Amino acid sequence: MPGKRDKSQRRMSAEQVLSAVPYRNAAMEVRRNNDGTAVVSVPMKRPRWLAPPLSWVIPFSSHRRVELDSVGAALLDLCDGTRDIEAIIEKFAADHKLSFREAQLSVTRFLQQLSQRGVVAVVGLSTEEAGAQQA
């Protein structure tokens, strides 16, 4: 049976997650393929410690490549900064005939991965909270 503290924490967390808004990284480049898949190229900042002579032996790529399948690419399109996570889940569920909970699990997990790779930034939610919610 839910305790007082447990319940209030759960409520805050779920509300925060659903009302958070994911934004796409404006600096990234998206290359779309004919089959609906996409390749996202996210610019990376060179770490301070990666200076000569370390940089002579440790390779550094200026961009991170993230490959998305057609479902992932469609979800990324929904992250346009106008929809909150709840609206994205609803759209995703309607498009793929899923229940809210099924869609919620997929969308939050996917957004967590994208935010860890710097593809999107979720405003109103830290990465740890996104991870805690999907668990």
Place this chain on the structure above:
Amino acid sequence: MDTPWEQTCWRGLTVNHPADWEVAYAAGTSERPRITFSDRRYRRLDVFYEFIDFKPNIELMLDRYRREADPGVELKPLTDATGEWRGLIRHEPDGTVVHAGKFFEQAGCFVEAAVVWPDQRDKRLERDLLKGIHPCESDEPRRLWQAMGLSVAMDREYDLQKHSSRVGRIIWEFAPDPRRGPFLTVRRLAMPQHWLKVPLVDWLPSQIPGEYTEDDRRERAFNNHAGAEVVSSHRGGPATRLRRRRRLRLDVAWLCETEDRVYHISYAEESRNRSPELPDVFEIRCCREVHVPAPAGEL
């Protein structure tokens, strides 16, 4: 009842609930029977139940609960419950929790339900909820398992040994004996248009464990849907061979267009029989409505 309702049957208990309250937790065989429902934001209903051979004194339990409760918590008796439900209403700053209990004498089942009202308490909905919680009918040779979009009527000898619910992938494994089997696994897979790139009859062999050898593959209708069937076998370990048996496996799959789900059933047994068959008392109910969520503004 304006909103659509859904029936969930889990380990001998039936719960009728609003369709947008989904199963958030369902206890497995080694745990105390429990099922929890939540809506988009909150946990809404927690049901604990037990099959016992004595009649519990619910009034005594409530007295003990009152005595042990935090003095700052406001507790009121539940007076407007339906049937023989007895309980307490616990008011908290961030909502109300209604704790109710009932003993179903015929089935010998004691049920404890906690209904969470984050906003205002809806007494009508609460009455309907409590009215819709009862043990499943026990006189049938089969038991209904219905939750998370899957509905299986199964021989009573088979118990649910394992279950998992990953993204768009519900898996239930039944067996009368968890060590020896036979094992019957039901999988319900969502979004087939994205991963099912070949006909089912070609996809199904890829789902068979590597140690099995495919003996037969054919198209077969199941639940009025075109599907596929694969029979495979494995010579088994030394003990199996000593008993002059083999491990046989039957895989059946079909696509339910109404639900947009692929159903995959696998049945594995040790037998001398060359053609494994699904248990006689076994039925999967597909073509059920999928409750796609309404946009928040329309709720």
